[in-house]
Amino acid sequence: MNRQTLPVKHLAIMIGDMKNRVKVQIEGSKVFTATIKLTVSDMNYGNHLGNDRVLALAQEARLQWLSSIDASELNCKGASLIMSDAMVEYKSEGFRQDTVEINVFLDNTHHYGFDLFYEMSINDKLMAKVKSGLLFFDYETRKVASEPDQWKQYYAQLV
Template structure:
């Protein structure tokens, strides 16, 4: 099977820190794969909040995650502080990708690269809609 590769951007528009909790540890004694996706979710919520958005209200539209990819770079352990840098890219008519660079804050060693695809959604009409122009403009300005 071919390995997944994520072309990570050089510039990130937002950074947040999260500790690795004991519930994030798997039977191997390191950060579990499901916890990485949960940490990415938390980073996404904080990223949106930084722009005064929520997952249900980005310029009046909601978002839905369409896909995710994670490439593990090194282990994370209980108590490590993880710095997650976030940015937006790869816009299309209905959505974009969010990129997450996860690093150990103390050592700067990369823990994971992640990407989630999102589309914008009208929850009242239950249908995919175009990217809100205000969102695209803010993200392209900060890029």
């Protein structure tokens, strides 16, 4: 049964469910902008950007930002990073050859990590908003680590 043939009572249920959708509120200080061109491997069966690829775009933007501050996911100013959570709010489609501008924002820093927010646009049209929670991690002990001193110094320069 498609949406055009649904009885009114089913439409009311669908509309009611819309209020429970994820809303990503972009917060923090803008720390980086990445520009990424979509390729055929980013497309799904509907011939538009696959939903899973949005997190991959966020990761690429994160890697570019980390590289710009002489860091990586395995050594972010003295500790590795792992993702603790993620949220994606889809706003519009992306297609092969589109150029996505991704603004990266840093916020909610704490003793064990921080949040990154990603605002993704194509030709100034919002495509997606993403939030990822990152924790400092020690792969030798396999445990969450405290924020390293080098990270504290980097963050102090931002505020």
